[in-house]
Amino acid sequence: MANSHQLKRVDFIFRNENDWEKVLSATIKNKPQELINELISSELKGRGGAGFPTGLKWKLTAEAKSDEKYVICNADEGEPGTFKDREILSRVPYKVFTAMAICGYITGAKKGFIYLRGEYKFLKAELQKVIDEFHYYCKETGLDFEINIFLGSGAYICGEETALMESMEGKRGEPRNKPPFPTQAGYLGKPTVINNVETLVHAFTIFKYGAKKFYDLGVQYSRGTKLFSVSGDTPKPGIYELELGMSLQDFVYEFGDGDTKAVQVGGASGFLVPRKKFKDAAIGFKGKLTGISLPTGGSMMLFNSSRSMFNVLDNYLEFFREESCGQCTPCRVGCQQLLLGIKAVKRGEKPASYLDKLLRLTETMQLTAKCGLGQSVANSFSSIVENFREEMIY
Amino acid sequence: MDPIQTLIKDLADKHGRNRASLLPIMQGVVEIENFLSERSMAEIAREIDLPAADVYGTASFYSFLETKQTGRYIIRVCKTITCAMKGKNQVLFAIQEMLKVKMGETTPDKRFTLLQTNCLGWCHKAPAMLINDDVYTELTPEKVRDILSDYMKKDAHH
Numbered sequence A: 001m002a003n004s005h006q007l008k009r010v011d012f013i014f015r016n017e018n019d020w021e022k023v024l025s026a027t028i029k030n031k032p033q034e035l036i037n038e039l040i041s042s043e044l045k046g047r048g049g050a051g052f053p054t055g056l057k058w059k060l061t062a063e064a065k066s067d068e069k070y071v072i073c074n075a076d077e078g079e080p081g082t083f084k085d086r087e088i089l090s091r092v093p094y095k096v097f098t099a100m101a102i103c104g105y106i107t108g109a110k111k112g113f114i115y116l117r118g119e120y121k122f123l124k125a126e127l128q129k130v131i132d133e134f135h136y137y138c139k140e141t142g143l144d145f146e147i148n149i150f151l152g153s154g155a156y157i158c159g160e161e162t163a164l165m166e167s168m169e170g171k172r173g174e175p176r177n178k179p180p181f182p183t184q185a186g187y188l189g190k191p192t193v194i195n196n197v198e199t200l201v202h203a204f205t206i207f208k209y210g211a212k213k214f215y216d217l218g219v220q221y222s223r224g225t226k227l228f229s230v231s232g233d234t235p236k237p238g239i240y241e242l243e244l245g246m247s248l249q250d251f252v253y254e255f256g257d258g259d260t261k262a263v264q265v266g267g268a269s270g271f272l273v274p275r276k277k278f279k280d281a282a283i284g285f286k287g288k289l290t291g292i293s294l295p296t297g298g299s300m301m302l303f304n305s306s307r308s309m310f311n312v313l314d315n316y317l318e319f320f321r322e323e324s325c326g327q328c329t330p331c332r333v334g335c336q337q338l339l340l341g342i343k344a345v346k347r348g349e350k351p352a353s354y355l356d357k358l359l360r361l362t363e364t365m366q367l368t369a370k371c372g373l374g375q376s377v378a379n380s381f382s383s384i385v386e387n388f389r390e391e392m393i394y
Numbered sequence B: 001m002d003p004i005q006t007l008i009k010d011l012a013d014k015h016g017r018n019r020a021s022l023l024p025i026m027q028g029v030v031e032i033e034n035f036l037s038e039r040s041m042a043e044i045a046r047e048i049d050l051p052a053a054d055v056y057g058t059a060s061f062y063s064f065l066e067t068k069q070t071g072r073y074i075i076r077v078c079k080t081i082t083c084a085m086k087g088k089n090q091v092l093f094a095i096q097e098m099l100k101v102k103m104g105e106t107t108p109d110k111r112f113t114l115l116q117t118n119c120l121g122w123c124h125k126a127p128a129m130l131i132n133d134d135v136y137t138e139l140t141p142e143k144v145r146d147i148l149s150d151y152m153k154k155d156a157h158h
Helices: A020-027 A032-042 A054-063 A084-091 A093-107 A118-141 A161-168 A197-209 A211-215 A248-255 A275-280 A309-323 A329-346 A354-368 A372-387 A389-393 B003-015 B019-033 B038-048 B052-059 B081-085 B088-099 B141-156
Strands: A070-075 A111-116 A146-151 A192-196 A225-232 A238-243 A260-265 A271-274 A281-283 A292-294 A299-304 B073-078 B112-117 B129-131 B134-136
Touching (some): A020 A118, A054 A093, A054 A192, A084 A118, A084 A225, A146 B019, A197 A225, A248 A275, A248 A281, A275 A281, A309 A389, A329 A389, A354 A372, A354 A389, B003 B019, B003 B038, B088 B112, B129 B141
Parallel strands (some): A070 A192, A111 A146
Antiparallel strands (some): B129 B134
């Protein structure tokens, strides 16, 4: 049994708080260093999926020497099964903007951008209205900070932070080599904080209520709450704010349809967990959780016993093949060959042992692909092929 | 100056004439023209002083920047996992039957182009599609037929 919390619903993110002007003006009365310490002590980690400590990211950017710095809100929410950021931007956008402005105050950035995926263009007009109002209050508060919306044009890879910056610079969205990291050289080569939409809302909560309120939720190494996008074979698809550290078993009790065969945690680039491992898996960052710990950007897709895991994997691989930027060979050719390979095994043109070759290919991709896209194809591929091997063959 | 030149000049005046303004300019052309013709790409290249190959290279990277002629309404049906599980194919068949087009094709009257796209972020209300920038969710064959009829009626007034 995983050492995990019971599933607990929380309501921080969507709580309607009309006092953001007060939160902004009160927060920027503190010294940047004090605010960074507060953020670090909350142990907030990035909510886009990678889980980098947010306080440290802000600290590194604040320490970087440059006359020009930027704050970017990553709203290029493209991971299959994720739709929480859209909900945040339509319901509590001012929390996101407030956190960006506070980040600007702390780091010395005067310009912020929201990289909004093209699929969410319908949000733009409404967001712009809130931004205009927000600029007015920034002026009133005496804070020199300006936010602009940059629209994407349909490319999953642009959710990768350096690809996003390339895209903002008017280029193909091809990820850069790291280092240098964006905290040193980001947008236009200048120190840049780039955070997921949800991360910024948590930062707002922390600055409003203090780090302790956030820290007291969740479990060790996985503090606070997280928004989960629940879809697939569930009687209640939607967006839920839950404490981190819950066991997958508890999650399935709450959201399953009684016949859940497997859950994909973290979208197509995440892991598929079969029923027999539900009780050993907990949702949170690596650390004290016993059993399997599954970090996630919040995508939870449930599959019941009527679903073919071959079709699921086929769908993911087609997705990756199309969305691979094509820049590095392991990912470009790897995704193509994995897709061709599983089809060949299914049709009986290749022996079942060919799956092991394909598994080795994903290991190579994990080691050699340039960015998270190519590296993470191995996650879903190996967790599906290893747990549902017979479905791949017959 | 012809309309395309005027459009691109206005967009460059608004967004600037540097590399970072390339995407907003291309998006602005697509908003009016629905796609980027060779002519528009060459004109953008001239206006902001970039090699035309760079403009095409960038445009062709992004799935929402079409470089082939499309209809006035681009239908993009989500084909990613949850939509695929929740009846995306039936929706596609209904559209294909109604518009008499195959995947990737444009109706002869240049009104509709039918495409598929990757996750639109409406998995809890699958299946979903976009028509230009407008989102339609929880689709059924009946619902999608009603939606398209409305577009046909709306378009007839133009």
